[in-house]
Amino acid sequence: MHRTVQDHISIAFKTLIFLEQDSLVKSILDNPARFNPLENKALIEEKFLNLNNSFFLYNSNVYFTVLDFHGNVYTSYPSRRSLNYEEIMASPRFREIRTSKTPIVWVPSDENNVSRDLSKSPYLLSVYALLRDHNNAVYGIARISIDYAYWFQTFLKPASDLGQDYFIVTRSGEVVTQSNPQAQAVTAKAIKQIASDPEAEGYTVDAASGALLNYSYIESLDWYIVNRIPLPILFNEIEVLKRQYFSMFFLLAGAFILVAFLIAHTITRPLSQLQIKMRQAAHSNLKVRIPEQKYKGEILELTRTFNTMLVDMDELIQRLWAEERQKDAVRFQMLLAQMNPHFLLNTMNTMKWIALRRDCEDIADMCVSLGRLLEMSLNTDVDLIHLKEEIMLTQAFVFIQQTRYKDRFDIRYEYDTRLDYALVPKFSLQPLVENAIQHAFLEATGDQRVTIRVSETERRMLQIEVEDNGIGFDKARELQSKRKRPGIGLTNIRERLKLLFKEQGSLDIVELEQGTLIRMVIPYLLSIPYAVETSNSIQTEANRDVESTAGGG
CATH class of the missing domain: 3.30.565.10 (Histidine kinase-like ATPase, C-terminal domain)
Structure with missing residues (x-):
């Protein structure tokens, strides 16, 4: 509602801009003798008609009044009484705009002089402004009037039918207009409480009328738009919304529980079977399998993975058993093979001492060299040795060769x-x-x-x-x-x-x-x-x- 009122205010500004920028209007107001009075009136009224038919004034009750300084008055509406130039120029509103230092003057409760066939509202919202050319020279006065009471009542009639009322009130408590003429006015106490609030928007409870008052402040007009909702209607609407909310909540909760139960049943049943099979597999029964024909999607993929894993584990265990048996056989052969080097080493020592007793030093040295080689070959726990030791082994071998x-x-x-x-x-x-x-x-x-x-x-x-x-x-x-x-x-x-x-x-x-x-x-x-x-x-x-x-x- 606040935005709609601001839109109507902007309409008045736009209309002033179009009138001030129109060269034909300026020419007629500056030099009315250029055409005869009837032609001037026809041209000005045609401009008014074009403005009323424009897209931003569509379905808006806007009335134009333009005066020059040569005794001529032009309007877009038939007046309730005859138009007198001197009387209009002498009226307080026109005299105020001529002497005011501000470019425009807003009049919230301007007297309505439009024919009753067009507007029955007692007051109009009018803006008075001086028309100036590009040299800032004044060549006329314009008044743009909006029948806000008609618009207000027409726009908000559906809300009134629902028991809600809208008011436009001044800071002093005067009711400018209301959506329902038969509705009880806002109490003075409530208006005083609204006017004392520094915030531009808010709400309060009027105990005297038993209603909730929502209000919004229009700074340019010093008006308040007040929406009054009776508390029984508000609570009834809240109760209806509450019932609808809880009904929808329980309905969705029930549907969610049902879907969750179905999903859980679909998932947990195969998972329970998978758990049983895994327990059997844990007790060394790797021959168990889960039938894959009953499932699909992720459960089927999980079942296939489980079956494949058991097959691989069974094959791996069989392979490990075979390797263990092979390792035992190799270990046995190694233990058996160690007997020969030990026997040879002892034999070399015996041959060495026999050669020494018989003064065969070459044979004794060969036995020592061969003994070193056999002794190192018996040490199976070491893979890497010092280069110094490897050279010594090589020297022992070279001596034999x-x-x-x-x-x-x-x-x-x-x-x-x-x-x-x-x-x-x-x-x-x-x-x-x-x-x-x-x-x-x-x-x-x-x-x-x-x-x-x-x-x-x-x-x-x-x-x-x-x-x-x-x-x-x-x-x-x-x-x-x-x-x-x-x-x-x-x-x-x-x-x-x-x-x-x-x-x-x-x-x-x-x-x-x-x-x-x-x-x-x-x-x-x-x-x-x-x-x-x-x-x-x-x-x-x-x-x-x-x-x-x-x-x-």
């Missing part, structure tokens, strides 16, 4: 002693040297040499190279193909590097002009033993005490 081949080849070691404690795979260097001795020198003559190089690369990798000047890798492979038992040394090292270092370990064979270069690259891992000086000194002192005690006895 040089004795066998009567020093036909020479072994050279090129590495920094700082790498002594770098970790390398156990028995990784010895097979490379063995491969060079047994294959590279099969048909070679002259100076036969094997060079072992160990170095640290820029990428923090340990590089081990075994180079020989033998017959070459390709020719050695051709000769090896004639053997009944193929060699497994290089293949074994590659597999061990892959198990220990994944993709970081590599073993490459490089063909040289004379001979072969085998290069092994592994991560550089340094493991320096801790110093035990304190414990050694303590042990030394303890030994001295024991020796002194023994000597005294």
Whole structure:
């Protein structure tokens, strides 16, 4: 309602703008002698008619009055009494706008001079304004009047039929208009209470009339729009809304519970069956299955997943049992195989002492070297050993081979002693040297040499190279193909590097002009033993005490 009143006020402003900007209206008001009076009247009334027929004045009761300063009055309506120019100009409202410093003057209760055939309202809402040209020169006076009482009663008649009444009242309590002429007016006490409220909108309860009053303040007119709703009607409407709300609430709640029950029954029944099957599976019965024909959607997918999981678990358990049986068999074979190295090691020690008693130092040294190799092979708990230890094992093996081949080849070691404690795979260097001795020198003559190089690369990798000047890798492979038992040394090292270092370990064979270069690259891992000086000194002192005690006895 407040917005509608503001729209009507804006209509008056728009009409003034159109009149002030119309060049024909300005020409007639400035120079009425240009045409005869009848032509002037016809042209002005045509402008009024066009404005009334425009889209923003459609179905609005707006009346125009325009005066020039040459004694002429133009209206868009038939007047209740004859129009007298001097009398109109002398009226307080026109005299006020001529002397006022404000460009427009609002008159909320302007006397209605429109013919009763068009408007029966006693008062109109009018705005008075001076018409000025672009040089700010005044060339006429305009009055735009709105029959707000007719509009108010017509617009709000449906609300009156429902028992609600609307009023437009001034701050002093005067009723400007009301939607129902027969309705009881708003009490003065209620209007006083409304006028004392600093807020532009609000509500209050009028105990005298037993009604709720909603009000909104129109600042430009100093009016209040008041809506009065009797409390019985309000409570009755609230009660109806409450009943409708609770009825809809219980209806929707019942429908929701029913749908929830159906959904729960559809979901929980297969889930309960799934729970029973899972309990059976938990008691080692992996042969249970859930029939898939009864379900669909997510439940079917869950059922299929459960059945697939049981099949996979059953196969996995069978595979684990087979692997366990295989591990037991391998463990048994390993325990059985350990007996042979121990027997051989004891036999080597016996042969060594026999050779020493008979002054066969070569045989004794070979027994010592072979014993070292057998002793290291018995230690199955260690995969990585120090480079220093691997060199010693290689030297033991080389000693045996040089004795066998009567020093036909020479072994050279090129590495920094700082790498002594770098970790390398156990028995990784010895097979490379063995491969060079047994294959590279099969048909070679002259100076036969094997060079072992160990170095640290820029990428923090340990590089081990075994180079020989033998017959070459390709020719050695051709000769090896004639053997009944193929060699497994290089293949074994590659597999061990892959198990220990994944993709970081590599073993490459490089063909040289004379001979072969085998290069092994592994991560550089340094493991320096801790110093035990304190414990050694303590042990030394303890030994001295024991020796002194023994000597005294």
